[in-house]
Amino acid sequence: MSSKFLSQYGDQIATLTMEHLWLTTAAMLFATAIAVPAGIWLTRSPRWARPVIGMANVLQTIPSLAMFGFLLPLPWLGERAARIAIVALTAYALLPILRNTYAGIRGIDPTLIEVARAIGLTDAQRLFKIELPLAASFIFAGLRTATVTCIGIATIAAAVGAGGLGELIFRGVASIDNRLVLAGAVPAALLALAADGIMGFFERLTTVKR
Amino acid sequence: MSNALEFRSVSVVTAAGRSLLSDVSLALGEGTVTAVLGRSGSGKTTLLRTANRMIDPTRGEVYVDGRKVNDAPLVDLRRGIGYVIQETGLFPHFTVERNVGLVLEAKGTPKLQRTKRCEELLRLVGLDPAAFSNRYPHQLSGGQRQRVGLARALAAEPGILLMDEPFGALDPLTRAEMQDMLRALLQHLQTSVLLVTHDLDEARYLADRIVLMSEGRLIANLDRDEFLQSSRPEIVDYARAYHRSRTSEASHPEPGSRA
Numbered sequence: 444m445s446s447k448f449l450s451q452y453g454d455q456i457a458t459l460t461m462e463h464l465w466l467t468t469a470a471m472l473f474a475t476a477i478a479v480p481a482g483i484w485l486t487r488s489p490r491w492a493r494p495v496i497g498m499a500n501v502l503q504t505i506p507s508l509a510m511f512g513f514l515l516p517l518p519w520l521g522e523r524a525a526r527i528a529i530v531a532l533t534a535y536a537l538l539p540i541l542r543n544t545y546a547g548i549r550g551i552d553p554t555l556i557e558v559a560r561a562i563g564l565t566d567a568q569r570l571f572k573i574e575l576p577l578a579a580s581f582i583f584a585g586l587r588t589a590t591v592t593c594i595g596i597a598t599i600a601a602a603v604g605a606g607g608l609g610e611l612i613f614r615g616v617a618s619i620d621n622r623l624v625l626a627g628a629v630p631a632a633l634l635a636l637a638a639d640g641i642m643g644f645f646e647r648l649t650t651v652k653r
Numbered sequence: 654m655s656n657a658l659e660f661r662s663v664s665v666v667t668a669a670g671r672s673l674l675s676d677v678s679l680a681l682g683e684g685t686v687t688a689v690l691g692r693s694g695s696g697k698t699t700l701l702r703t704a705n706r707m708i709d710p711t712r713g714e715v716y717v718d719g720r721k722v723n724d725a726p727l728v729d730l731r732r733g734i735g736y737v738i739q740e741t742g743l744f745p746h747f748t749v750e751r752n753v754g755l756v757l758e759a760k761g762t763p764k765l766q767r768t769k770r771c772e773e774l775l776r777l778v779g780l781d782p783a784a785f786s787n788r789y790p791h792q793l794s795g796g797q798r799q800r801v802g803l804a805r806a807l808a809a810e811p812g813i814l815l816m817d818e819p820f821g822a823l824d825p826l827t828r829a830e831m832q833d834m835l836r837a838l839l840q841h842l843q844t845s846v847l848l849v850t851h852d853l854d855e856a857r858y859l860a861d862r863i864v865l866m867s868e869g870r871l872i873a874n875l876d877r878d879e880f881l882q883s884s885r886p887e888i889v890d891y892a893r894a895y896h897r898s899r900t901s902e903a904s905h906p907e908p909g910s911r912a
Contacts, residue, residue, distance in 0.1 A: 561705055562732070563729070563731030
C-alpha cells in the first residue's frame with residue numbers, strides 16, 4: 444500500500460478499528476456476564492443443560508446477515524445500528540462460553556469435588572477456590588473461540604450501518620477498490636490473530652498440571 | 654467415657670431400594686482407633702461417609718461428641734472431622750502449603766498462622782517444610798501425597814479422623830512406612846480414628862478395636878486381641894481369605910505397582 448493511500452485513509456482505518464474493537468468488547472462483556480453464570484448454573488441443574496445449550500446452538504446457527512436482518516425491525520434495538528450489532532455478536536458468543544464453562548466444571552475429577560465438600564468448604568468457596576480455577580483454562584478456551592468469532596462477524600455489522608472495519612470492505616467491494624477491501628480486511632484479520640494469541644496465553648496460564 | 658463418634662442403628666437404602674447398611678451400631682471411644690474391615694461392597698465406606706454426612710442414613714442416627722450430626726451446621730461439622738481417602742484428593746492447582754491450610758483458610762484463619770501450622774504439620778507427617786511447602790501435588794510421589802493428605806486432615810485439629818483405605822494405592826514398602834508414621838503420630842494426638850480398610854495386618858497394627866462388616870451388617874466388634882484370637886467362623890473366614898490373597902499377591906507381584 445502506498446503512503447499516499449495510508450495518509451488518505453489512515454485516520455479512518457484507526458477510527459474503524461477502534462469501533463470494531465468496541466463492538467466486539469462490549470459484546471464479549473455481555474456474553475461473558477451471561478454465559479459464565481449460566482454455565483455454572485447448568486452444572487447445578489444438569490437437566491437444563493441440553494435445552495439451554497441447544498438454544499445457544501440454534502442462535503449460533505443463524506446466518507449472521509440474517510441475524511442482523513431479524514434485529515433491524517425491533518423497536519428499541521432497530522434505532523441504533525450499534526445496538527443491533529452488539530446484541531447479535533453477544534448471541535454468537537454465548538455458545539462457546541456457555542459450553543466450555545459447563546464442560547470445564549463438569550469435567551473436574553469428582554473426587555476433588557467430593558473432597559471439597561467433605562472438608563467443609565461452603566458452596567461459594569468450592570466454586571471460587573476449586574471449580575472456577577480448575578475450569579479456568581476451558582473457560583478461556585471458550586472465550587478465545589467466542590472473541591475470534593465476534594471479530595469476524597463484526598465485519599458484517601457494517602451492512603446494517605454499525606461501522607467497524609467491515610465498512611471499508613463493503614465500500615471497497617462496491618467501488619471495486621481492492622486496496623480499500625484490504626484496508627478493512629487486514630486489520631480485522633490482525634485483530635482476530637491478536638485476540639487469539641492473548642486469550643490463548645490466558646488459556647495456557649490457567650492450565651493446571653496434574 | 655464418652656464416645657467421640659457413635660452410630661445408632663444406622664441403615665442406608667439407595668433410591669433404587671438397594672440396602673447398603675442395615676442396622677449398624679458402633680461407638681468409638683475418645684482417642685481410640687477403630688478399624689472397619691470388610692470386603693469391597695460390605696458397606697464400610699458407606700458407614701464412614703455417614704459420619705460427615707456425605708451420606709445421610711435412611712434410618713438411625715449418628716452422634717459426634719454426643720450431638721446428633723444433623724443438629725450441627727453441615728459446614729462446621731465437616732470442618733471438625735478430618736477426612737483422608739485413598740485417592741488423596743489433593744487440589745492440583747494449590748501448593749502443598751495451600752492444600753494443607755485449606756480448611757483453616759475456609760474458616761478465615763490469617764495466612765501467617767496457616768503457614769506456621771502447615772510447617773508444623775508437614776514435620777509431623779515427616780516432610781521437610783522447606784522442601785515441600787511450595788511444591789504442587791504432581792511433583793510428589795504417592796507416599797508424599799498421602800502424607801500431605803493426612804496433614805490437611807489434621808490441620809484444624811479435628812477430634813475425629815475418617816480414613817478410607819488411606820494407604821490402599823501404595824506399594825507394600827511405602828504402605829508399611831506410612832503405617833509406622835501414622836502409628837507414631839496417633840500416639841501424640843487425642844484424635845479418634847475410624848479407619849476403613851480391607852487389610853487385616855493394617856488393622857492389627859494400628860487399631861485398638863476391630864470391626865468386621867459383611868453385606869451391610871456389622872458382624873463382629875471386638876478388641877484387637879480378642880479379634881485376632883477369635884475362632885468365630887466369619888472372622889476366621891475373613892482372615893483366611895485375606896491371607897490367601899496376600900500369598901498370591903506375593904508370588905505374582907503386580908507389574909504396574911508404583912510408589
